Amino acid sequence: xxxxxxxxxxxxxxxxxxxxxxxxxxxxxxxxxxxxxxxxxxxxxxxxxxxxxxxxxxxxxxxxxxxxxxxxxxxxxxxxxxxxxxxxxxxxxxxxxxxxxxxxxxxxxxxxxxxxxxxxxxxxxxxxxxxxxxxxxxxxxxxxxxxxxxxxxxxxxxxxxxxxxxxxxxxxxxxxxxxxxxxxxxxxxxxxxxxxxxxxxxxxxxxxxxxxxxxxxxxxxxxxxxxxxxxxxxxxxxxxxxxxxxxxxxxxxxxxxxxxxxxxxxxxxxxxxxxxxxxxxxxxxxxxxxxxxxxxxxxxxxxxxxxxxxxxxxxxxxxxxxxxxxxxxxxxxxxxxxxx
Amino acid sequence: xxxxxxxxxxxxxxxxxxxxxxxxxxxxxxxxxxxxxxxxxxxxxxxxxxxxxxxxxxxxxxxxxxxxxxxxxxxxxxxxxxxxxxxxxxxxxxxxxxxxxxxxxxxxxxxxxxxxxxxxxxxxxxxxxxxxxxxxxxxxxxxxxxxxxxxxxxxxxxxxxxxxxxxxxxxxxxxxxxxxxxxxxxxxxxxxxxxxxxxxxxxxxxxxxxxxxxxxxxxxxxxxxxxxxxxxxxxxxxxxxxxxxxxxxxxxxxxxxxxxxxxxxxxxxxxxxxxxxxxxxxxxxxxxxxxxxxxxxxxxxxxxxxxxxxxxxxxxxxxxxxxxxxxxxxxxxxxxxxxx
DNA sequence: CTGTTAGCGCCTTCAT
DNA sequence: ATGAAGGCGCTAACAG
Numbered sequence: 153x154x155x156x157x158x159x160x161x162x163x164x165x166x167x168x169x170x171x172x173x174x175x176x177x178x179x180x181x182x183x184x185x186x187x188x189x190x191x192x193x194x195x196x197x198x199x200x201x202x203x204x205x206x207x208x209x210x211x212x213x214x215x216x217x218x219x220x221x222x223x224x225x226x227x228x229x230x231x232x233x234x235x236x237x238x239x240x241x242x243x244x245x246x247x248x249x250x251x252x253x254x255x256x257x258x259x260x261x262x263x264x265x266x267x268x269x270x271x272x273x274x275x276x277x278x279x280x281x282x283x284x285x286x287x288x289x290x291x292x293x294x295x296x297x298x299x300x301x302x303x304x305x306x307x308x309x310x311x312x313x314x315x316x317x318x319x320x321x322x323x324x325x326x327x328x329x330x331x332x333x334x335x336x337x338x339x340x341x342x343x344x345x346x347x348x349x350x351x352x353x354x355x356x357x358x359x360x361x362x363x364x365x366x367x368x369x370x371x372x373x374x375x376x377x378x379x380x381x382x383x384x385x386x387x388x389x390x391x392x393x394x395x396x397x398x399x400x401x402x403x404x405x406x407x408x409x410x411x412x413x414x415x416x417x418x419x420x421x422x423x424x425x426x427x428x429x430x431x432x433x434x435x436x437x438x439x440x441x442x443x444x445x446x447x448x449x450x451x452x453x454x455x456x457x458x459x460x461x462x463x464x465x466x467x468x469x470x471x472x473x474x475x476x477x478x479x480x481x482x483x484x485x486x487x488x489x490x491x492x
Numbered sequence: 493x494x495x496x497x498x499x500x501x502x503x504x505x506x507x508x509x510x511x512x513x514x515x516x517x518x519x520x521x522x523x524x525x526x527x528x529x530x531x532x533x534x535x536x537x538x539x540x541x542x543x544x545x546x547x548x549x550x551x552x553x554x555x556x557x558x559x560x561x562x563x564x565x566x567x568x569x570x571x572x573x574x575x576x577x578x579x580x581x582x583x584x585x586x587x588x589x590x591x592x593x594x595x596x597x598x599x600x601x602x603x604x605x606x607x608x609x610x611x612x613x614x615x616x617x618x619x620x621x622x623x624x625x626x627x628x629x630x631x632x633x634x635x636x637x638x639x640x641x642x643x644x645x646x647x648x649x650x651x652x653x654x655x656x657x658x659x660x661x662x663x664x665x666x667x668x669x670x671x672x673x674x675x676x677x678x679x680x681x682x683x684x685x686x687x688x689x690x691x692x693x694x695x696x697x698x699x700x701x702x703x704x705x706x707x708x709x710x711x712x713x714x715x716x717x718x719x720x721x722x723x724x725x726x727x728x729x730x731x732x733x734x735x736x737x738x739x740x741x742x743x744x745x746x747x748x749x750x751x752x753x754x755x756x757x758x759x760x761x762x763x764x765x766x767x768x769x770x771x772x773x774x775x776x777x778x779x780x781x782x783x784x785x786x787x788x789x790x791x792x793x794x795x796x797x798x799x800x801x802x803x804x805x806x807x808x809x810x811x812x813x814x815x816x817x818x819x820x821x822x823x824x825x826x827x828x829x830x831x832x
Numbered sequence: 833c834t835g836t837t838a839g840c841g842c843c844t845t846c847a848t
Numbered sequence: 849a850t851g852a853a854g855g856c857g858c859t860a861a862c863a864g
Contacts, residue, residue: 175859209546226570248556509851
């Protein structure tokens with residue numbers, strides 16, 4: 153049963169030619185209803201399955217898109233991928249997953265193998281913005297393979313992107329803290345070479361400025377996106393004089409760590425100290441002391457990235473489209489930043 | 493720049509034949525070192541990329557595997573996929589993701605399109621065990637395409653599987669509750685047609701029996717795997733006379749809902765009531781009242797499923813292997829079931 | 833409406 | 849060590 157039946161097998165059985173079979177199978181109008189029916193029936197009878205590989209080789213379209221993310225086991229990326237898959241599945245595309253683990257070498261390698269596999273497009277969230285991968289990315293653009301960045305983008309000619317308005321997210325989160333009465337607000341940020349963190353940071357600063365609050369540079373530092381980093385940050389912050397009375401963290405995980413450390417040190421949240429996270433990870437709303445956070449609507453982001461890809465692939469004009477979609481972030485204000 | 497260079501282009505440039513180029517590129521021993529070097533250099537110069545589609549068509553190997561899951565945006569499935577990807581990436585395989593959303597139609601359709609795409613194997617967690625998909629699954633086996641179930645399996649001839657010992661997980665979790673002094677333990681289970689829930693349920697019963705505790709059938713019922721379901725379950729359970737004093741939930745989400753509802757009703761955890769979940773979702777350890785849970789080592793499971801696939805694909809004998817790997821669950825005992 | 837031909841890009845016999 | 853030829857499975861252009 154290992155043997156696959158091809159259109160030639162069907163043709164032979166029906167004593168017609170493979171081309172006719174192909175036409176019947178593809179609803180080509182130039183064919184008699186009788187033969188079409190006959191072909192379809194025998195195809196079914198012989199358990200014929202179209203070989204998409206051959207089809208792809210011929211058409212130059214693989215019907216596969218590659219998705220490159222730092223890792224898949226984070227709620228954010230998994231949700232984006234879900235969005236992409238749901239949008240692209242009805243269009244007949246398959247989604248190939250690649251992880252980089254923030255390693256640029258892997259990123260470059262993934263792009264290369266995806267191109268070799270003849271994917272029809274690449275959707276990616278870059279790991280970092282060093283120049284190493286510029287060459288390969290330019291290669292994608294030159295080959296006219298649609299490339300779409302989501303969330304973590306870098307500035308590149310001819311590349312579309314879907315992001316949220318990180319500036320606004322940072323701004324609004326900080327504003328919320330200010331409204332709650334926080335006067336000395338700290339900010340935990342990420343790799344400044346990534347636009348998302350830069351923008352959130354800018355939003356943070358603007359909110360302070362707009363409210364006439366002074367920016368204390370000592371209150372702002374770069375942390376990893378994990379619980380321990382948040383704890384360590386609080387350790388340092390509380391040793392300052394004066395210590396801050398609020399944190400806007402660009403990472404929910406760091407926010408969680410911060411909260412844990414604060415509580416262990418007897419600091420009352422939200423009465424004495426407010427915390428605002430970013431990402432709206434599921435756990436932020438599950439906590440007894442639920443954590444305020446900025447939602448990035450990852451599902452929407454994925455769907456949108458897929459839509460931009462579809463637009464691009466269906467763009468018959470020879471004009472290159474460079475589309476920048478910016479989604480609006482949504483604040484989820486919870487207990488960690490709500491004083492009655 | 494859209495034009496791709498092929499081995500023919502290289503051949504023409506070097507005034508040799510495509511076959512020679514192919515040999516050089518594939519490290520075929522029957523070729524002079526000089527030509528090999530020459531070919532590799534010009535290939536590089538001409539920015540040649542191997543077309544894996546053509547290669548696949550010729551070899552009958554696509555180097556793609558399909559992974560079918562109910563949904564990707566759950567920590568468990570995302571982690572399994574991560575494991576699969578990490579294990580298969582070094583072997584040159586790409587991972588194609590398909591979601592079913594627990595819909596059998598989608599499941600069947602996904603299997604079919606994956607077969608059409610000539611994947612070299614399918615790794616899946618089935619949605620439910622009705623007979624509908626039996627035919628298609630049998631088709632996969634008949635075609636000698638390696639098929640591996642992970643977590644949610646069904647009994648099928650010739651299909652390998654990787655699961656955890658759900659019975660043991662259920663048994664040990666329940667034992668823990670008993671050791672903490674719980675006398676009337678309830679159980680929230682899932683779709684009984686799925687082996688995982690059946691086995692956890694069996695483990696639960698066995699633990700009760702081994703400890704001489706009576707099984708109250710009213711304490712056992714099927715719930716969805718979400719927070720609300722857990723809350724509703726507690727509502728019903730507390731209205732019973734006598735009410736239970738512990739819950740073993742087959743879902744972390746239901747366990748969370750149960751805890752929320754219990755606390756709102758003033759029931760003290762773990763003093764008056766203990767709760768044990770299943771799945772070890774990230775949030776279970778993040779909570780202030782951390783939730784005890786059974787870990788399913790999804791990363792391990794994914795890697796193991798991938799390894800089984802590799803064994804199968806590299807099995808040159810014509811003997812069909814049917815391997816059943818059962819991983820050992822690990823208890824994470826936390827505050828929700830720890831009385832001092 | 834159907835058959836013939838050719839080729840997508842690659843690799844592997846078979847010959848030389 | 850290299851060339852010639854054929855085919856993986858499919859479809860599109862060209863005939864008729």
